[in-house]
Amino acid sequence: MDGYIRSDKKLGIRNHILIMSAADNVNPLSRIISKKIKGSIFVPASYGRGQLGNDHKNYLKIMSGIIDNPNVYKTILISMDGDSADWIINESNRKKDIHKITLMDNKNMNSCIKEAIKIYEVFKKNKKYIKKKLFNLRDLVLGLECGGSDTTSGLIANPSLGFFVDKLIINNGSAIFSEPVECLGGEESLIKRCSSRKVKQKITNVIEKYAKIAIKNGVDLNGVNPTPDNIRGGLSTIEEKSLGAISKSGNSKISGVLDFGERLKNKGLYLLDAPAAAVENLTSLVASGCHVIIFTTGGGNPVGNPIAPTIKVTANKHTFKKFKDLIDIDLSEILETLDYNIGSLKIEKEIINVIKGKTTASEKNNYLETNISRFGPSI
Amino acid sequence: MIKAIKIKNNDNVATLIGNVKANGLVNIFNNDGSSYKIKAKEKILFGHKISIKKIKANANIIKYNSSIGTAKKNIDQGCHVHTEEIRSHYDKNNNLEKLIKVSLPLLKKKISLVLNKYISNKDIKKILLNYFLEAEMKGVKTHGIRRLPLIIDRIVNKSINLNPKMTYRWKGSMLTVDADNTFGHFAMIKSIEEIKKKISSKISVTCSIKNSTHFGYAGYYSSKISDLNCISIVTSNGPPLMSPIGYKEPVVSNSPLAISAKISENKYFEADFATSVTSRSNILNAINNNLLINEGLIMNKKGVMTTNKDEAKNGILIPLENFKGYALALGLELLTGVLAGGPILKEIKHKDKNSKNLEKISHFILAIKNNNYKSPTKLVNMLANSKRNKRNQNYWPGMRKYINFVKSKKTQSIHLNKIDYTNLINL
Numbered sequence: 097m098d099g100y101i102r103s104d105k106k107l108g109i110r111n112h113i114l115i116m117s118a119a120d121n122v123n124p125l126s127r128i129i130s131k132k133i134k135g136s137i138f139v140p141a142s143y144g145r146g147q148l149g150n151d152h153k154n155y156l157k158i159m160s161g162i163i164d165n166p167n168v169y170k171t172i173l174i175s176m177d178g179d180s181a182d183w184i185i186n187e188s189n190r191k192k193d194i195h196k197i198t199l200m201d202n203k204n205m206n207s208c209i210k211e212a213i214k215i216y217e218v219f220k221k222n223k224k225y226i227k228k229k230l231f232n233l234r235d236l237v238l239g240l241e242c243g244g245s246d247t248t249s250g251l252i253a254n255p256s257l258g259f260f261v262d263k264l265i266i267n268n269g270s271a272i273f274s275e276p277v278e279c280l281g282g283e284e285s286l287i288k289r290c291s292s293r294k295v296k297q298k299i300t301n302v303i304e305k306y307a308k309i310a311i312k313n314g315v316d317l318n319g320v321n322p323t324p325d326n327i328r329g330g331l332s333t334i335e336e337k338s339l340g341a342i343s344k345s346g347n348s349k350i351s352g353v354l355d356f357g358e359r360l361k362n363k364g365l366y367l368l369d370a371p372a373a374a375v376e377n378l379t380s381l382v383a384s385g386c387h388v389i390i391f392t393t394g395g396g397n398p399v400g401n402p403i404a405p406t407i408k409v410t411a412n413k414h415t416f417k418k419f420k421d422l423i424d425i426d427l428s429e430i431l432e433t434l435d436y437n438i439g440s441l442k443i444e445k446e447i448i449n450v451i452k453g454k455t456t457a458s459e460k461n462n463y464l465e466t467n468i469s470r471f472g473p474s475i
Numbered sequence: 476m477i478k479a480i481k482i483k484n485n486d487n488v489a490t491l492i493g494n495v496k497a498n499g500l501v502n503i504f505n506n507d508g509s510s511y512k513i514k515a516k517e518k519i520l521f522g523h524k525i526s527i528k529k530i531k532a533n534a535n536i537i538k539y540n541s542s543i544g545t546a547k548k549n550i551d552q553g554c555h556v557h558t559e560e561i562r563s564h565y566d567k568n569n570n571l572e573k574l575i576k577v578s579l580p581l582l583k584k585k586i587s588l589v590l591n592k593y594i595s596n597k598d599i600k601k602i603l604l605n606y607f608l609e610a611e612m613k614g615v616k617t618h619g620i621r622r623l624p625l626i627i628d629r630i631v632n633k634s635i636n637l638n639p640k641m642t643y644r645w646k647g648s649m650l651t652v653d654a655d656n657t658f659g660h661f662a663m664i665k666s667i668e669e670i671k672k673k674i675s676s677k678i679s680v681t682c683s684i685k686n687s688t689h690f691g692y693a694g695y696y697s698s699k700i701s702d703l704n705c706i707s708i709v710t711s712n713g714p715p716l717m718s719p720i721g722y723k724e725p726v727v728s729n730s731p732l733a734i735s736a737k738i739s740e741n742k743y744f745e746a747d748f749a750t751s752v753t754s755r756s757n758i759l760n761a762i763n764n765n766l767l768i769n770e771g772l773i774m775n776k777k778g779v780m781t782t783n784k785d786e787a788k789n790g791i792l793i794p795l796e797n798f799k800g801y802a803l804a805l806g807l808e809l810l811t812g813v814l815a816g817g818p819i820l821k822e823i824k825h826k827d828k829n830s831k832n833l834e835k836i837s838h839f840i841l842a843i844k845n846n847n848y849k850s851p852t853k854l855v856n857m858l859a860n861s862k863r864n865k866r867n868q869n870y871w872p873g874m875r876k877y878i879n880f881v882k883s884k885k886t887q888s889i890h891l892n893k894i895d896y897t898n899l900i901n902l
Contacts, residue, residue: 149783247522251480251490281565285541287901296901297624300894330490330522332556333563336543343482343539431492434480434504 097451099231100169103190107235108166109387109451111226112137112403113219115212116163118175118184119144125205126174129212136172136216137402142468144180151472157357158468160187161383163194164359165403169226170219172212176200189359195219231451233269237360238447239386239404240273240344243374246394247329250340252411252430253392256439258346260390260447261365263440265348270363272354272384273345275372277306280321282338286367289350298353302369344392356469360385374399376469378406388447398422399465400458405450408457409443424457476502476512479525483540488524488556490538495519501553503527516553524556536561575896579887583608589623589902593630596637599661606660606691611889614879617756618692621895626658627902634831635688643669650682651815656833659690659711663838667699670842674703682840685817689713690838694747694873697735701743705842709733712811713836714823717751717792719801721778725791727820728836729754729800730807735873736851741880744851745873750804751792758787811837 099107115130116139117123123140130138139162147155163171163184171194175181181196188194195215202208240257242249261271276299279286283303290296322331331337351364357380360366370380374391378401381389389406391397396415400406400422410416413428425446430439450456458464479489479501489503495515503525504510519525524538530550535542544561554560577585586607590600610619629635639657643650643666650669654662662684670680690696693709700707713728729751736744753772761768768782773790775781781790794800812819815837824832858870869875883889 150785247490251482251492251522255482281563282541283897285539287897293901297898300897304894327558330520330524330557332524332558332561333544334565335541335563336538339539339541339543434478434492435508436506 097231097448098228099235100166101227101229102166102169103193104164106166106385107229107231108168109231110167110403110405111169111223112167113169113216114139114163114171114403115216116159116171116173117141117144118159118173118180121145121176122174122199125199125208129172129174129209132209133213133216135220139402139466143470143474146474147470148472148475151470154357154471155468156183156187158380158383159184160189161357161359161385162379162403162466163188164190165382165385167387167403169193169223170195172197172215172219174199174208174212233264233267234363236264236269236388236447236451237384237386238264238269238271239378239381239384239389240271241275241374241377241381241389241406242278242341242344242392243372243397244393244395245337245341246412247331248411248428248431249392249394250331250337250343252427252436252439253394253409254340254344256411256427256430256436257344257390257392257409257443259436259440260346260443261344262346262348263444265346265365268363270360270365271345272360272366272368272381272386273342274368274370274377274381275341276302276367276369277310277372278341279303279338279367280307281333281335282342285339285342286350289347291349291351295350295352299350299367302353302367305369306371344390354384356380357383359383371469373469375465375467378404379466379468382466388450390443390447393423396423398458398463400456400463402459402464402466405456406458407443407446407450411439421461422457422463476500477515478502478504478510479527480504480506481527482506482538485537485540487526487528487530487537489527490524491519491521494521495525501525514553516551517555519555526550526552526554526556528552530556575891575893576888577891577896579608579612579883579889582611582889582891585896585899586620586623589627589899592902593627594637599637599658602661602664603658606695609695609880610691611891612880612883613876615692615694615876616892616895617754619895620899621756621892622689622691624898624902629688632831634833641665645673648673648677648680650680652682652684654684654687656686656688656835659688659836659838662687663690663696663709663840664699666838666840667696670700670840671703674705674842674844678845679705679841679843682838682842683811683815684838684840685815686833686835687711687838688834688836692747693731693733694735694743694745694876696840697733697747698737698743698745698873700840700842701735701737703842703844704737704848705844706734706736706848707843708841709735709838710807710810711836711838712808712817712819712823714825714834715821716755717794717801717804718774718778719794719797720774720780722774722791723776723778727801727804727808728823729792729794730804730811732803732807738851738855742877743873744855744871745876747872750800750807751794752800753792755792758790758792762788807839810839814839 115126115136117126120141130136173181173196176199287296321334322337348365354368382403386404389404392409396419408423409425411427416426427439477493477495479491481489497517499515502510530546532549544563636656639655642653652666697707697709710732715725717729718726729749731749733747762784773787775786817837855871
């Protein structure tokens, strides 16, 4: 397996060249450019203008985090003005991998497009000079996500993934799971696995934070979870539902909690503080540095991320049939054998194939999206 | 045959992957692939749970090796276990901001466990235990067990003396104490014991304590002194945290002031407040819980009021009514640091998490006996008759603490902030 060495010495498994908007007012321009350049990856901006305080900081952290993701080779950053782009560049650890194009400093829109195409061709030519190194499992940062969960998620798909995560962590690899709001009721099982008192406290605080946001907005999390659907499917309490979601992180020690937009610096298993909605969550996992994301689903969720190949896993055969072109792994046979190890080996095999270059279902069908969470108003 | 998965070894329920009829056999699979058979007592559907052991009422229902709730009733082996049988731990408590109920003996045990782990001096342990229990019983959350992690950090950093040699010097009715850098709680209680020895022969006593550390909430001590048939005043200084608007650095501590008198058994008039608009602990609590910080509570390092969390983290507290609270705090600095001859203002170092600095703060006690003085009963009775709307049911200072105290004593239980309690257990 080849890994590509980046300017910050990290190893990537893809050589993406991004066409990124610095703010939403240039999304149309970046979209035109990316359509003209086959193989480029379009990263639109979500807002980016008029955001305040922490909300704006979070936005910059995520945008620069995407640029710094090891799967990204170069970024062409499109901006209306110099400032919007510079704010993002300043947050990046790989400033020299960014080429900035601003509408203000160009003659017109067409000259921007021409410049972007010219730069892209240069980047593309230089791809052959990228140094390579053997990519081992210990180099992997795996993102863990689940969505559209049903009975099979907590029973088969998530525990099988957890089985693989344990193996990954033992082999000195890294994994990031997220969605603290879906840990509500499962805190105790997480706390037992923490490496220190500080991590315990941070986990408790971060889970409570989401509970409080929900309560503040009039949502009674314990009243809506499990949903009537969940109850019909056999889930009895919010604890049971959360533990099913948490089981995707295995039994390994939790080394720490990452703030929203924070990059992974050390190895181990981490909980990332980010909202649960799939597109936002995948984006924040990528900004924290994930190479590959395993996305388990029960009833089905179609979306993948353009930067980190997203491997979709289900143990529900009806879902697999229905979403065949969007799901990569069918684990429904584990319902017969009841052996999580088989499930985990299937996941491992697919991860290795994807690292070697296999395109995932969502990549093949270009069902890819990014979006950045926001927590405050615009003015 | 219908199969069911037992996910972890300790689980007492398994999940069915197929529909089973009453009296049908179910093959229970362990996570290592081994299996055994049990009989289903009733019809159970795909995805639902079957009990694989007898489960007593109120016992935990275990799946994923964790409790997913407790049994509402006795459950036999082979039964359907679902919403009718399981009570979620969140059931009654559907608002997480609500507090969790902990019995007094349990809380006492948990605090003792923590203290035993870090402190060997029995005298200190006893005084700290009494303090924290009473603070929680009276509902003083900002200065209760929430502060224990900070104290433990200081013990670990060795910035607190666990085996102090305190010295007491009397001159007329003035007592001077050197606390030898021990716990403020211990220094205060020991000084009060010393005052108790001599107060019968005096009209009033002042006490200056230096080389001490944070003592919790001042009202605790002023009320203890009023047990000696006195009106009492207690105050303290601390590291600088507060300045009037426009100042670019904190100048003075938001020193507390407590004035107490005993009304009857366990019932105290207790005027107790700090000199800032809000406490630093409230600001940090808001930051940690992602709550909004209101305008007018804290300034940034440019001397401008802020609501930004990053600025607020190391911000400067704003005094009560700006210059009035500032003046009051400086007046209290006269009574504490200046009178005791200890460090004042900036000379007092901050007690950051990793700091090995000794705190060296000063406290001041004034206890006044007067033959004409009986008790503040008349004052309190007059307050009872004041016209007020329904929300203002606590009509004398200290009444809220008193009501909390009586309630927790009667029920032998306390409602604790969930995070505080979890942090205590994790210490």
